[in-house]
Amino acid sequence: MTNIVAVYPGSFDPITLGHLDIMERGAQLFDRLVVAVLKNPNKTPLFSVEERVVLIQRSTAHLPNVDADSFSGLTVDYARRIDAKVLIRGLRVMSDFEAELQMAHTNKTLNDHIETLFLATRSDYSFLSSSVVKEVARFGGPVDHLVPAPVVTEIQQCFPTVPPVPPPTMHPPTPQQDP
Ligand code: PNS
Numbered sequence: 001m002t003n004i005v006a007v008y009p010g011s012f013d014p015i016t017l018g019h020l021d022i023m024e025r026g027a028q029l030f031d032r033l034v035v036a037v038l039k040n041p042n043k044t045p046l047f048s049v050e051e052r053v054v055l056i057q058r059s060t061a062h063l064p065n066v067d068a069d070s071f072s073g074l075t076v077d078y079a080r081r082i083d084a085k086v087l088i089r090g091l092r093v094m095s096d097f098e099a100e101l102q103m104a105h106t107n108k109t110l111n112d113h114i115e116t117l118f119l120a121t122r123s124d125y126s127f128l129s130s131s132v133v134k135e136v137a138r139f140g141g142p143v144d145h146l147v148p149a150p151v152v153t154e155i156q157q158c159f160p161t162v163p164p165v166p167p168p169t170m171h172p173p174t175p176q177q178d179p
Helices: 019-031 051-059 077-080 094-110 129-139 149-158
Strands: 005-010 032-038 067-070 086-091 115-120
Touching: 005 077, 005 094, 019 032, 019 067, 019 086, 019 115, 032 051, 051 067, 051 149, 077 086, 077 094, 077 149, 086 094, 094 115, 129 149
Parallel strands: 005 032, 005 086, 032 067, 086 115
Antiparallel strands: none
């Protein structure tokens, strides 16, 4: 089989170094890898779908066979539309597996011609999620070791700088009144 297209679907709010690791490895395995951001009206994201697509494009600029796109509806329907045969998902820890396996089985019932391929996330990133990144950034912590460079400044702009907590005020002891 030649010219195999794979889709890496997800929320990517925002793309992390763990996602990027999966993209770099997926790009080696397939002729074309399309990173597809789900338009999910049930979630309130930090970045709009368009912003997330741009952040993925900037973060994967060094990968010539990787494209970023967005979609709504079922992932398998999107995959069929772009003639993709494979869905890629990253697995960080065992607890990811149950939901991922359920999703893979469901997708197989919806389209038997599309395979799900799990890539084990590099262990350095097994703790990493977009939610963790947002939590750290929200409280003014550094995220440059967690997300690709194009995301760093964008996410820092989302949260106003949290002022440092002032030290507790020392009140002089109240003089004791003689009875
Ligand atoms: O990054 P996420 O949030 O874990 O990605 C989840 C995603 C987008 C891959 C999944 O929710 C999805 O495929 N949604 C589209 C709807 C669909 O196809 N559902 C059937 C599989 S249960």
